[in-house]
Amino acid sequence: MSKNQLNDYFDELDDLDDSQDSSRKRISVKRESKRKEVEAKLFIRAQEIAKEFKFTYKAARFEEAWLLDSLTDIYEHQWISDVLRQVKGGKEASVYLCKSGTDMNVPFVAAKIYRPRALRNLKNDAEYRVGRVDLDADGTALWKEADVNAIAKRSTYGEEVRHKSWIAYEFKTMEKLFEVGVDVPRPYAMEKNAIVMDFIGDESAAAPILNSVNLSSNEAHELFDKVLRNIDVMLANDCIHGDLSAYNILYWNGAITLIDFPQIVLPKSNPTAWNIFQRDVIRVCDYFSAQGVRCDGRKIAADIWTSHGYRIGKQLDPKFLDPEDPADRKLWEKQK
Numbered sequence: 310m311s312k313n314q315l316n317d318y319f320d321e322l323d324d325l326d327d328s329q330d331s332s333r334k335r336i337s338v339k340r341e342s343k344r345k346e347v348e349a350k351l352f353i354r355a356q357e358i359a360k361e362f363k364f365t366y367k368a369a370r371f372e373e374a375w376l377l378d379s380l381t382d383i384y385e386h387q388w389i390s391d392v393l394r395q396v397k398g399g400k401e402a403s404v405y406l407c408k409s410g411t412d413m414n415v416p417f418v419a420a421k422i423y424r425p426r427a428l429r430n431l432k433n434d435a436e437y438r439v440g441r442v443d444l445d446a447d448g449t450a451l452w453k454e455a456d457v458n459a460i461a462k463r464s465t466y467g468e469e470v471r472h473k474s475w476i477a478y479e480f481k482t483m484e485k486l487f488e489v490g491v492d493v494p495r496p497y498a499m500e501k502n503a504i505v506m507d508f509i510g511d512e513s514a515a516a517p518i519l520n521s522v523n524l525s526s527n528e529a530h531e532l533f534d535k536v537l538r539n540i541d542v543m544l545a546n547d548c549i550h551g552d553l554s555a556y557n558i559l560y561w562n563g564a565i566t567l568i569d570f571p572q573i574v575l576p577k578s579n580p581t582a583w584n585i586f587q588r589d590v591i592r593v594c595d596y597f598s599a600q601g602v603r604c605d606g607r608k609i610a611a612d613i614w615t616s617h618g619y620r621i622g623k624q625l626d627p628k629f630l631d632p633e634d635p636a637d638r639k640l641w642e643k644q645k
């Protein structure tokens with residue numbers, strides 16, 4: 310069974326799941342037999358892979374095939390030696406606690422695995438992708454014109470390239486930010502639709518998201534400063550999180566860790582970068598205000614933004630300017 314065929318089956322199962330919500334009973338019998346057929350195929354595939362790769366976590370039959378298929382390369386390359394449990398299952402991605410491979414010096418890692426369907430429906434990714442160069446499966450910039458055109462045309466192949474680029478952005482961003490000292494899980498590997506990174510938490514529990522934690526006043530002030538420092542260092546490294554809030558910050562042993570980076574925005578080339586940046590800062594401030602920190606999100610966002618030399622407001626996109634037109638040239642010079 311080819312990988313694409315397998316993805317089609319996962320997609321079909323997702324579709325069947327969704328349609329369960331509807332009340333169209335007439336076709337439900339047909340759907341049920343289709344489901345059985347797809348599940349049987351996936352079961353056979355899971356059996357094939359499971360001969361080489363057995364893990365502790367007992368997944369449902371459909372999830373097992375998907376999990377095994379997503380993790381075989383990661384397992385073969387010894388990033389993980391076992392899957393212990395699911396930390397969080399979601400519509401877009403699921404995160405699993407795994408035992409690390411033999412040569413790693415941490416006991417556990419997290420594997421974030423994107424669902425094929427989530428990738429197909431990449432929500433509003435256009436807003437974030439503006440100004441980004443798409444990346445290939447190795448995380449290097451796409452250089453084949455054919456690939457770039459395929460993405461633009463949204464052909465099946467183009468969609469696959471676009472998905473890889475989305476995951477590669479998350480991984481490459483984490484690598485870059487980890488190196489410059491932003492508090493992110495250390496990223497180890499990206500293979501197929503999965504990313505392996507440091508697991509935040511311990512064997513018995515994953516770190517909670519900040520939104521579910523109540524902080525003492527002292528700690529709230531201290532962590533607020535830390536989050537702002539992270540936002541500042543990210544901007545200094547040409548990066549805006551794009552979906553930052555207390556839902557994408559983990560809290561563990563008094564420390565914070567920022568997660569979830571596929572939608573990162575490039576401040577220099579995305580014309581709506583300021584709005585996205587401001588939204589991130591305001592959301593963070595909303596949480597910390599509720600924890601007793603007096604802060605004005607708009608002002609803080611403006612201060613950080615301008616301290617890096619950016620102008621407030623819509624940025625001009627050079628794509629829409631005519632270099633031969635003196636008026637456009639003047640506008641561009643003024644912005645710079």
Ligand SMILES: Nc1ncnc2c1ncn2[C@@H]1O[C@H](COP(=O)(O)OP(=O)(O)OP(=O)(O)O)[C@@H](O)[C@H]1O
Nearest residue numbers: 397399401402404419494507508509515516568569
């Ligand atoms: N490195 C990690 N260590 C521990 N837990 C993690 C890690 N990464 C993610 N998680 C857990 O998995 C959840 C989902 O991860 P993430 O936010 O990256 O994915 P997502 O697709 O955006 O999911 P969601 O829509 O639920 O936010 C997080 O809220 C967190 O509970």
Ligand SMILES: [Mg+2]
Nearest residue numbers: 556557568569
């Ligand atoms: Mg998230």
